Amino acid sequence: MNETLSTVRGPVYLHPLPPAAAAAMTRLLQIGLAIALSILFGALIAFGVENPSADSSSVIAINPIANYLSLGGLASGLWAGVPEAYLTLGIFTLLVVPIARVLAGFYFFHRNGEILVARITFTVFVLLVLGLLVIGPLIR
Amino acid sequence: MTTHVELVLFLVLLFLIAIAAGFIGSLTGIGGGIIVIPVLVIFFQVPFIEAVGAGLITILANSVTTGAAYIHEGLTDLRIGMVLEIATVPGALLGASLTILLTRYNLTTALLIALAIVLILGSLSALLRRHEEVPQNVVPDRTSQKLGLTGAFRDARTGNTIVYQAANTNGAFGVMFGAGIVSGMFGIGSGVLKVFALDGELRMPFKVATATSNFMIGVTACAGAGILLAAGYVNPVLAAPVGIGSTVGAIIGSHILPGARTLWLRVLFFVVVCGLAIELIVRALGGP
Numbered sequence: 001m002n003e004t005l006s007t008v009r010g011p012v013y014l015h016p017l018p019p020a021a022a023a024a025m026t027r028l029l030q031i032g033l034a035i036a037l038s039i040l041f042g043a044l045i046a047f048g049v050e051n052p053s054a055d056s057s058s059v060i061a062i063n064p065i066a067n068y069l070s071l072g073g074l075a076s077g078l079w080a081g082v083p084e085a086y087l088t089l090g091i092f093t094l095l096v097v098p099i100a101r102v103l104a105g106f107y108f109f110h111r112n113g114e115i116l117v118a119r120i121t122f123t124v125f126v127l128l129v130l131g132l133l134v135i136g137p138l139i140r
Numbered sequence: 141m142t143t144h145v146e147l148v149l150f151l152v153l154l155f156l157i158a159i160a161a162g163f164i165g166s167l168t169g170i171g172g173g174i175i176v177i178p179v180l181v182i183f184f185q186v187p188f189i190e191a192v193g194a195g196l197i198t199i200l201a202n203s204v205t206t207g208a209a210y211i212h213e214g215l216t217d218l219r220i221g222m223v224l225e226i227a228t229v230p231g232a233l234l235g236a237s238l239t240i241l242l243t244r245y246n247l248t249t250a251l252l253i254a255l256a257i258v259l260i261l262g263s264l265s266a267l268l269r270r271h272e273e274v275p276q277n278v279v280p281d282r283t284s285q286k287l288g289l290t291g292a293f294r295d296a297r298t299g300n301t302i303v304y305q306a307a308n309t310n311g312a313f314g315v316m317f318g319a320g321i322v323s324g325m326f327g328i329g330s331g332v333l334k335v336f337a338l339d340g341e342l343r344m345p346f347k348v349a350t351a352t353s354n355f356m357i358g359v360t361a362c363a364g365a366g367i368l369l370a371a372g373y374v375n376p377v378l379a380a381p382v383g384i385g386s387t388v389g390a391i392i393g394s395h396i397l398p399g400a401r402t403l404w405l406r407v408l409f410f411v412v413v414c415g416l417a418i419e420l421i422v423r424a425l426g427g428p
Contacts, residue, residue: 007275007304007345014290014303017218022211025218029208033201037387040380047377048148056150060186063375087376091197091369094383097204098362105222117223117287124225124359131233131363136370139240 021108028104032097036090043086050083064088069140099128150184154378155385162202162389164409165329165354167396172386173199173328173361174259178416181252182423186378188251189243192236193374194382195327196365201383202390203329203358206351209394215351217291217344220306224337225359227313231320232363239325240371252424255326256417262332263413274302275343283309284342293348306342315341324364329357 047054068074068088077085102125109118157179161172173195180186180194210216242251280289289306306312319333331353338349368374 002299002301004301004303005274007278007302007343009277009279013288014292015288016291022214022218026208026212029204029211033204033208033387037201037384040384044151044377044380044384048144048151051147052144054144055146056184059147059150059377060184060375063190063372065369065374065376066372069370069372084376087380091374091376091379091383094197094200094204095362095365095369098200098358101207102222102225102359105218109222114288117219120226121222124222124229127229127233128359128363128366131229131236132366132370135233135237136367139237139367140371 017108017112021104021112024108025101025104028101029097032093032100036094036097039086039093040090043083043090046081047083047087069137095132099125099132102128151381154381158198158382158385159389159392161198162205162386162391163393165199165202165331165386165390165393167393172202172389173326174262174413175416176382176386177255177327178259178413178420180378182416182419186375188248188255189239189368189373190375190378192239192325192327193365193368194379196323196361196368197374197379197383198386199323199327199329199357200361200365201386203354203356203361205387205390206354206394207358209391210351210354213296213351214293215347216355217293217348217352218355219287220289220291220338220342220344221352221355223287223289224312224316225356227316228320228323228334228356228360229363231317231322232324232360233320233367235321235324235326236364236367237324238321240368240373249424251325252420256420256424258322258326258328259413259417259420262328262330263410263417265332265336267407267410273347274345275304275339278305278307278343280305280307281309289342291344291348293345295345295347302345302348304344304348306344308341308343312337312341320360320363323357323360324367327364329353329361331357 064084068077068085106118106121109121161175165172176198177191177195180191284306292303294301315337319330323330334353335349338344338352339346
């Protein structure tokens, strides 16, 4: 027979997020992942087709990312149809998925009236954006 | 062999290795980077810092995949996971910055040896870890009560619903900060430390701890990968097959976890990772 068991000595007061929050986060992760992987997969095939003279040594020795780290560089690479630019876009998209999930968490905690947890989540969001847009470029 | 065929074989090999890493990572809650990074360094002579970048992309893809599956199955504790990210993210930002600076000061040998030690300790902890599937008589602390760190899940194996509340929250914050540093420095998920914080410190049920660890690994990896990417240390041609393969492996693993017993897998994992760690030390010290 199925039972309800507690790990805690004493009562536990549950206040879960609404089921819509879990459903929305699941959908967000699935859609973000699908978009990122589609871009990466397509770009990887294009890279193989457009670089018949490339081999594993050249792929390891030459990191093309520096050309696409600025918005202008990435945009012109995408416009010119360069596979490496699309690979970089796929990596960026993959990176944005957890950041969007943190932002969604902030929204749901805030809407649920849990201000302290919402503030913690928003701080995490700010730290992630700082790392990507400020600390990383500063170190470069 | 033509260069084109060699390139395709190389990318397919990376893809297959990442499938294995993603599968093991999602089943054990450890993350796939612990396999991908030494393999890239040892067998493909990828520079350490770029292997770390690829490792972070592996665990990021792994975590997003399993995160979606485990939230859907009700195994992940969203509240506890998101609250503890306030400790792992600063740790990962610090760790990734440290790795870049140490590499620039030509301390890669020290980093490789440190990575090998982390791999051995991590796999040993995963092997020897004794955990309670469902802890008993937990006494929640004040922080846990203030933040409402409670939850419930239905155990697919027994059919029972388990209600729980976290204990020793401040201790868990400390362990999570350390996990963030290790993750950012070495490109691994630090799942061992995260699971330890969740099941050893907070005393959450083990399956929830494993699923919540997987969920958190993505945001921790995102912090480290963001710095390495913006600093130019993620090679997208290497990271793409690794990210795609890791996702495929994680999807397979996440379908198996709810009813799985993972002891055999942890033994195999221990043997493989220890072998890789020893080879890393030999290479770092200038061996064949």
